[in-house]
Amino acid sequence: MINTNEILETIHMIDQQHLDIRTITMGISLLDCADPDPKSACRKIYEKITRQADRLVATGEAIEREFGIPIVNKRISVTPMALVAGASQCESYVPFAVAMDDAAKATGINFIGGFSALVQKGATPADRKLVASIPEALAITDYVCSSVNVGSTRAGINMDAVAAMGRTIKQAAERTADRGGFGCAKLVVFCNAVEDNPFMAGAFHGVGEPECVINVGVSGPGVVYHALQSVKGASFDVVAETIKKTAFRVTRMGQLVAQEASRRLGVPFGIVDLSLAPTPAIGDSVARILEEMGLAVCGTHGTTAALALLNDAVKKGGVMASSHVGGLSGAFIPVSEDEGMIAAAASGALHLDKLEAMTCVCSVGLDMIAVPGDTSAATISAIIADEAAIGMVNSKTTAVRIIPAPGKVVGDTVEFGGLLGSAPVMPVHPFGSDAFVARGGRIPAPMQSLKN
Amino acid sequence: MRAIVTVLGKDRVGIMSLVCSLLAERNVNILDISQTILQDYFTMVMLVDASESALPFAELAALLAAEGEKRDLDIRAQREDIFNAMHRI
Secondary structure, three states: OOOHHHHHHHHHHHHHOOOOEEEEEEEEOOHHHOOOOHHHHHHHHHHHHHHHOOOHHHHHHHHHHHHOOOEEEEEEEEOOHHHHHOOOOOOOOHHHHHHHHHHHHHHOOOEEEEEEEEOOOOOOHHHHHHHHHHHHHHHHOOOEEEEEEEEEOOOEEEHHHHHHHHHHHHHHHHHOHHHOOHHHHHEEEEEOOOOOOOOOOOOOOOOOOOOEEEEEEEOOHHHHHHHHHOOOOOOHHHHHHHHHHHHHHHHHHHHHHHHHHHHHHOOOEEEEEOOEOOOOOOOOOHHHHHHHOOOOOOOOOOHHHHHHHHHHHHHHHHHOOOOOEOOOOOEOOEOOOOHHHHHHHHOOOOOHHHHHHHOOOOOOOEEEEEEEOOOOHHHHHHHHHHHHHHHHHHOOOEEEEEEEEOOOOOOOEEEOOHHHOEEEEOOOOOOOOHHHHHOOOEEOOOOOOOOO | OEEEEEEEEEOOOOHHHHHHHHHHHOOOEEEEEEEEEEOOEEEEEEEEEOOOOOOOHHHHHHHHHHHHHHOOOEEEEEEOHHHHHHHOO
């Protein structure tokens, strides 16, 4: 029998350290729903999602009860919608988002990702229509998440798409101005987007994926934070080992839940995403882990190094614990969703420039950042371009999820509620990038040798 | 199917009897028990076999939790697999 201390340790992790499975995400291919008649395509989309995900929520809840481990979210990702809707003869793709939203509501999940386009090298007419439909789609649906991939290490950066996304983000904010620009919280701009990411808002079901798949995202910043409290003052060798061991345990639990969900649903297991995903709850913060390493506040000098160690140790610990690791896997640094990040940003210690540096060594990018409502589309595009360049050159996923909060200025706070938390409005540089963004075209793919 | 039942709460007369009766009434067999008192706090861990119970396991877990709550005890039943996964390679 497992010894009592191990059992109590697990229960303590769940009860007091916010250990949970962050999401079970079912990926569903919608490629066979393409139809020249948009109404018929939407009907097929609704029917396929509700059929495949019929038992998703009930199964997740049953596993939760039997194992005594919270599964916070049950979600769905689908084929990038531009690929499906492209076959239909219509100008707006908003009805496709509505079909996704209706299916999400019918299945009882809380987010559906995949209102997406992949335009890293160029856009098809369908991709352009999808991007043009994003602001309205996000304003009138509740659960639909959208993402656009504008760059990759192999293709370079599509600067026309970067410019378009700056404008799209502004429009999405304006269309949801009554909710603090909430539409932008459901919109991610990627470089090197992955096909099997279970986390929202950037999840979509890539074309290289099977018909249907189960991906699981674990969490556990609170567990890592607690583990580090027991090695105060120890060297970084000890810190790294402690994080690895903790990540191993957390991931083993994710692997177990993923296999169980896959077996019960009769759907293949895809990957476990080893991410440290924070929430606004006290004790569930990535920023506080960095501070536990000895920083007075997240954002000060040393933050990037601390995050690099954390991100790497999480991967090393988790990779042996799961048969298939994928998705984004690393530490997330969403400002509004992390109690410590919110505090650091509100105190003025954490700036956009430092966050950008941190994204060079963490799993994703500039995430859930509120900026003043009068930030120009060109400035947002330039922020996206900077972030995409980091991802492109370093062969990693980077993303921008930024909210130009309508009517808000630096010092204000935007409330999103729930897991999305609240974001202090952060300043952007006042100097324009308009002529830079207006050039358009493509930034060529980088060298893969002569690395310096 | 094997499961771990943990009982945590302020120590008093009859906790063991209560939990054992609840399990026996549902035809759940107790395989192993470990129990200690930590600073007046009753801590019991049981390994049980619920495969002969007619009650679905999720409902058994809910029932134990509810019965515990009535008496200010934290009783939970979890499948053994989760602990094996976390602590054994």
